[in-house]
Amino acid sequence: MSLAVLKSRALAGMEAPEVNVEVHLANGLPAFAIVGLPDTEVKEARHRVQAAIMSCGYEMPAQRITVNLAPADLPKESGRFDLPIALGILAASGQIPTSPLDDYEFAGELSLTGELRAIPGVLAMAFAMRRNAARKRRAFILPLANAAEAALVQGMSIYPAPSLIQVCAHFSSSDGSALLPRHVVTPELEAENYPDLSDVKGQQEAKRVLEIAAAGRHNLLLVGPPGAGKSMLALRLGGLLPPMTDDEALESAAVQSLAGCFNTARWMRRPFRAPHHTASGPSLVGGGGTPRPGEISLAHGGVLFLDELAEFDRRVLDVLRQPMETGTITVSRASHHVDFPARFQLVAAMNACPCGYHGHPSAKCKCAPDTINRYQGRISGPLLDRMDLLVSVNPLTADELEAAPATDASPMVAQRVAQAYSRQLERQGKSNQLLGTREVERLCKLDAPSQAHLRDSMKRFDWSARAYHRVLRVARTIADLDASKAIKLKHLTEAIQYRRALVLTT
Template sequence: MSLAVLRSRALSGMQAPEVTVEVHLANGLPAFTIVGLPETEVKEAKDRVRAALQNARFEFPARRITVNLAPADLPKESGRFDLAIALGILAASGQMPGDELDAYEFAGELSLSGELRPIRGALAMSYAMHRAATRGRPRAIILPEANAAEAALVQDAAVHPATSLLQVCAHFAGRNGDGRLSRYRGEVDGGARTYPDLSEVKGQAQARRALEVAAAGGHSMLMVGPPGTGKSMLAARIPGILPPMSEDEALESAAVRSLAGAFSIADWKVRPYRAPHHTASGVALVGGGGNPRPGEISLAHRGVLFLDELPEFDRKVLEVLREPLESGHITISRAGRQADFPARFQLIAAMNPCPCGYAGHPSGRCHCTPDQVARYQGKISGPLLDRIDMQVQVAALAQDELMRQAEGESSAVVAERIARAWERQLRRQGKGNHALSAAEIDEHCRADAKAEELLRAAMTRLQWSARAFHRVLKLARTIADLAEADGIGPQHVAEAVQYRRGLREH
């Protein structure tokens, strides 16, 4: 047999399309050619595969070897095809039986000694394979042992880990169970990470309450205050009070991080917390590149994106957040390809009120002119501010508060209230309040007469947009859920309005 056909998978955005690896041996001058739109990493597989086969004591055929990666118009990248190419050469040259190859998919990068090295995107590959199995094409996947736990997060996926090329060959050469690879059966426990505790924050009762409301409804929040008032400290504690992740949310989040090679089993069911530096580019934030990869907003999917020193980010970089904040996904278009990544993240931002940072500070240290303050705050555009649900002032602590021991509630106590509010939302509408559409707001966020009158007066006085009006209603709904109230009353609207007065009105 001079032809062998195996299956593997490529990565294209969040998808893992099937790739057919065809290996043909022909007479003629010895040559090794890989076709099918391979990128540089795939072309370099020739040298890795040759050395791996020779060091594993196999014969490398002195013939004309042609490897076709189909479909030909799908770009192929990384070393994930090394294992399939090596097995194809062995099967086509008769050094290994090939009658069972069609029952498996293969992925793995080979070292020169024949060891299997981990790849990125293993979870996306096993998920795509499992979906194909539900349509009548059941297969198992053989991949590096380091990727097995990640790939097995997809329930019912048949994952067979291996450490080397020799072990995989022994699997297909084995009879009566000898040398056969075992299916991965490991258990995954996640969400055991220890977070900084909210009780460590001294004072700041209003900011702590705002943080609780934001966490309970998944709302975005901007904290404004002088340096050293605890803005970053508060933001670092929000992952510890967020509601637990569902199985589907955990799988979505893990799949995105797997594409970037940033997923660890220890992160399973742990909400991501991303805090990029203010020098980050637009591509780093939303994703991109010749072969599009997810950016910070997608790596924070189902978690928190914290932007400290918000006005220090380039304005063009901040503007790319507008659409993902509304839609919950980002589409990256390039001349040759297009990729769509999920980006349903919770934005938490922090900034100083002026260039020197001390506007409104009791010490009177600020000497910024009104024009300087306006220019500094003007680095954040109105349309972006309009999309941030809550804008909270974090005041400087008085001396006696600073010297006092922390007496606030612990993260565990606050998280329990938030979990109850989150459950109310899921029972009522199947999603968090932040994700309600206009029609769902009309159905689930009805205010009583007094609350509606207060809301109408605030909208007239503060000249809100329709978007701002809807966001205040969603905020009021979350506050009512925390109070375990069925309807929205004036006290809930009054608190929501305080969180929405606007940066430039202070």
């Protein structure tokens, strides 16, 4: 047979559309052409494939070889098509049987010796295969290094292979002795090693706010002089976060798989991303000729920590505003656009002025008022309006450090957070931070005194409608931590206390 057709998948953001790898052999001068909108990596596959086939002891046909990657208008990138192209050549030349190939999908980059190397985006491919299972259920043959990752998608038949020759033996074996073993997911999770909250001396109010932020997945801004403990507190948030659901874990892992940074040992762990303040806009939201997820997508389901917030370029910070509301980011290019999830929890830390000592109880600030206003003006009003909580982290004196009482360790706080989060899942199926306007009206009802207090606070602090609803969401979280079905006046008052300071110059 001079024609073979195999199945693989391309990547378009979080989607993995099906690709037909059509290999045709014709008489004529030996040639090897790949068509179907391939990028440079795919065009170079002909060299890898030819060397791999010969290294494995098979014959490279001395014919005119045409490989068509259909559909033709879908961009194809990376070395994931090496394996199906090599198998297509061997099948079209009669060196392996063709009949069982339609029951599988293939992906993998070949080395010159025929070994299979890991590829990015395997989880997205496995997701797409499971969605199409109603039409035709296929098994997935892929590199051994990607097996544990792909097998996280339940219901998939995963057959990992170390090299091309083992894949060929799988289809050529007459007695079944060379069949590839099916992989069963057994992720080996690394031990948690988050820094403990009890290491932070004092700062009771900041610790309380950190617990509320973790329980409701609320955005948090820490403001204070250098050395007060802002970064120290933020880095301990990871040990307080509620456990991920299976759907959250799979979606977060799929995004990281696209970027090639997923580690199965971190399965079911919320990501914690901390880009440097010199980061550009595309590095945060994603981009590139072939769009790749940025930091906000890699933090999907977890925390995006921006230390030294005011040192970021204001235009870079403002690109966060839309995804903070929608939970997605669309990266557009001339030929196509892709969507990435970006439901992250923003935690930021900053000084109140360039020298850092504005508001310090003892050290004197050397900055002029105009300088302080310009510095704080680097954070736009719309971005501040999207923050749920703000706490001032003040430095402790030597006497206060020595007299600071022991506080709850991270596991104890995490237990309270998990209980509050489970109440949210039972009530509405998601965190309080994700409640829509109608859900806030239904689930965050106030009695008459509380409603009057919130109305007065809104007038006094000149809050927007967004701020009004965010206060109610925070109050709902505080009530959940208190195991209260109703939001009481004390819950609302505490939520207002953490909101009113969002005018930094006061």
